Amino acid sequence: MSDPRLYLFSVLALLTAGLLAAWARAAAAATRAGRERDGWRGRPSAFELVVGFGTNFFDTLGIGSFAPTTSLFKLKNVVPDEEIPGTMMIGHTPPVVIQAFIFIAIISVQPTTLFVLIAAAVLGAWLGAGIVARLPRSRIQIGMGVALLIAAATFLMAIFEVTAVGGEASGLSGGSLALAAGCLFVLGALMTIGIGIYAPTMIVVSLMGLNPAVAFPIMMGASAFLMPVAGLRFLKAGRYGLRAALGLATGGIPAVLIAAFIVRSLPLTAMRWLVVIVVLYAAIAMLRSALHERRSGPGPAADGRRAAGAR
Template sequence: MLLALQILFGALAAGTGIGLIFDITKNRMDELKGATGKQWASGFTVGIIANLLDTLGCGSYAPSTFMYKLFNQIDDIDIPGTLNIGDTFPVIFEAFIFTASVDCDPMFLWIMYICAAVGSFGFASIVTKWPRNKIRWALGIIMIPLAAIMLCKNTGVGPFGIIGTATGLHGWKLVVAAVLNILWGALMDIGFGLYAPCMATCLLLGVDATACFPVFMGSCAVLMPACSIEFIRTHRYDVPHTVGNALGGIIGVFIAWKVVTSLPMFWLINLICIVLLWTSYTLISSALKDKKAGIA
């Protein structure tokens, strides 16, 4: 069953890569050739840093969005598609690593992966039609409870501090986890990272903390290609940032896997919570500013 998962990951990476290359060469070569050095540097830097943090379990969407806003080299309307397509390849690399090295019930993994993909694919056709400010509001509002969940988990407040020992779930617990993973997969399409809520769900239901890693990493590895199809079809992504993020992201994953052995995770996760709240503030502020100027 694990070999089948590895084959699936390889097929998804190949399919997404072929679709992206085909769209760029057929429809968007001018954007690729006309990209500035600042755009390439922005995409590459975001890919390395965000996916290094991603491999450590911090998630990449919040720091990626923060850095995109900081560098100001990408249109906000293209952020969800750029994140989903660009991070597909490093996340699949992560999934390869953790499904092979961490013990977790294969059937539990399959069910969680399928549910995440169903949620993501079903929602992508909706979010790709949203206007810029709607995306800003969605991202900005959702990042606030995500920061709260991560902070509670990090400080052991409430159920997020409970340490489980299971490597899989069964019965009603599996049903709850599967249904919630459909929701987390759907919210991935607007930049709401799956890692933190999926990990919180699994921990709450008694899954061992280490066993959570192949669950949320594999969920993203499966769902991101599913929704990337829609983002590629509708051209709702930034070309240089997507390519730069993909290449830099793979390097970031490799560095975290081979070089980074320990970090003060308590303070690092607290920092990510601050980044989430700051990014939420900047997105909502931009939306309010445009609304005041009469821009939808």
């Protein structure tokens, strides 16, 4: 393989194929067993398809899809609350994998930088989960929310040429790469308690002097490697809604194809404005979640809230 990205594509394709095969077997087994409960049989509804399209369109722009999907599913009571995390993890996997393929293919990133930062985020999610899970989640959310607000203000100053943030570089090396990898390791670990990776990755990439667009293949790639593995766990437990997951996947795929080329065509200034919007959205959502968690305290919905903020 002359292009090193093909190794990433090959591994990601195998992981995704494994999830899709297991998903098909689980759906067939459920149908054969005659399970009639909602979410296991029938075609996706128009609402589920629209949710899949809308959430994945904005996910491709860096907004994230889990929080809005959770809100919309709860609004219409699409699946039981305990099945929302698994439904999202399985249903959003095909669109996110397509995002990863597209952005890795169309946005120029130095291969070493791409591989190291994706690997750091994935390792953080796996190795750092036990440590981070013991930290006070609401305090982390408040700290991250405030940091993102400061970062958004910094980007606004860069847009109006008050200060300089970001650049045109497509790769890092030496100490800069090691520092960025350390940041992505921490962000990957924070994903396990519901702290989204998208907006912080945009900030890390830009502050390291890279083009903000470089964040897209990195953050989509990290999510794409994590989601098929997590989806298999939900499939094994049967904690998901089949029809709703199909709606997310079916509606999400065309949305990704449309939104990805919008991102690709944005000039640097427009990309900075997109980063500001994404970061402000993430900061406000994070601070609201922290406030809600402090008011309600830990409870049965904790897992759902974690999944809702995971990206």
